[in-house]
Amino acid sequence: MVLDIWKRIKKGDFAPVYLLYGKEAFLINETKQLLLDRLLKEDEKDFNYTAYDLEETPIEVALEDAETFPFLGDKKVIFLHNPQFLTSEKIKEKIDHNLSRFETYLKEPAPYTVLVISAPYEKLDERKKITKELKRTAEVVEAKKLNEHELKSWVKERARGYGIDIEPSALELLLTLAGTNMFMLSSEMDKLALYAQDEKMIHADLVEKLVSRTLEQNIFTLIEKVVSRKLDEALRIYFDLLKQNEEPIKILALLSGQFRLIYQVKELSRRGYGQQQIAGFLKTHPFRVKLAAGQADKFTDEELTNLMNLLAEADYQMKTGGMNKSLLIEMLLFRLNK
Incomplete structure (x- = not known):
């Protein structure tokens, strides 16, 4: 788990090679910054920190650097970005990399260098020899959404x-x-x-x-007011969003998306799925599922079906009719509140 690895880094327990992969950019950035700050003093970074883009530079160039002794310090840090050879995604590589040279380095990495491979891909190609070698020898940080x-x-x-x-x-x-x-x-x-x-x-x-409210959170709160039959408060939130220059069509899309999530969570829960399973099935964060489940309990199946029809009708009118778009959602909120 990434949080455990951060604790080890903070204690000064460093691995010679790190493999960071996944789509959660914050976790990758935070890990890289933590390593850089813990390993090098500010005045050492100009001499002993280097980053290579492997879409532009052969990996053997970076490895030669890794095997060169640090200047005016005990450690050096090298980041390798975009190692396309680790993914099965169909990407045309511009550079030929000497991967056998990389495999040799992994077997005996330089003790004075921390090599950080940053792979912003959801999955790695587990069939490749270099991927297997990296996973066997490196400290692996999978940057996926935290539960x-x-x-x-x-x-x-x-x-x-x-x-x-x-x-x-x-x-x-x-x-x-x-x-x-x-x-x-x-x-x-x-x-x-x-x-x-x-x-x-x-x-x-x-x-x-x-704490600043995201547009999505304002929509969530708006729905809470609809659920509680507090039309005046729901309208106040809606008018505030209009004052913030939010587009009615975007508000409608988010309303529809949240009600769709509520509908799906209710249906999947009835089929016996747990919240974690539902999150995986719907490809959304488990916390969003938890919140939607709380809202789903406040609607009957018939009410949700009717709401989905009202939203679909509003969407059609907004895209094809001549009615004022902001007035259309105002009328929709009155109808949702019945």
Whole structure:
């Protein structure tokens, strides 16, 4: 697990070779930055840190660098970006790489160099010899979306890094308001930590006051108001979105997407699927499934079917009719609230 690897890096326990792969860019970037900051002092980075784009440079050039002693320091750090030879994706490679030379290096890596291979691909080609060798010899960081438990652990660890703590209710509210995008969560945590320095604790009311709502979260809250039959509050959120220059067609698309998710979660739950299975099946984050499941309980099957029909009708009218688009959604909210 990536969080365990971060703990080892922070303790000074480094591997000679790291393989970072996956689509969660934040985890890859954070791991690279952590390694760079822990291994090299600021004045050493100009001499002992190099990055190579393997779409432009043969890997043997990077390996020669890796085997050269560091200058004015004990360690050097080398990043290798875009190792297309590790993926089965159909990409036309511009460079011929001497992979047997790479395999030889992996068997006996330079003790003074930390080599970091950054592969922004969802999957690696497990059939290739070089992939097998890397997975056998390197410290592997799979950068995939964190589940809810891992996400909460990461937020708490980030808070501890600032010398503060976060209440369970505040943590739950943070994820609900900011979503699961780690770049956004990181930014919000940085802001919350500044305001919580005196008390050394992030409370729920501070999260409520400071955390920016994503458009998706505003739509989620709007639906909550519809569910609770609070039309005036639902309309207030909608009018606020219009003031922020959000397009009605985009709002309708997000409304439809959230109700579709609620419908799918309800149906799959009835078939006996767990939330983790549903998340995998629908290719969405488990936390989104958890929130949708809470909303799904508030609708009957008949109500959800009717809602989906209303949304489809509104979409058709918006794309083909001459009615004012913002007025169309306003009327839709009245109909959803019945």
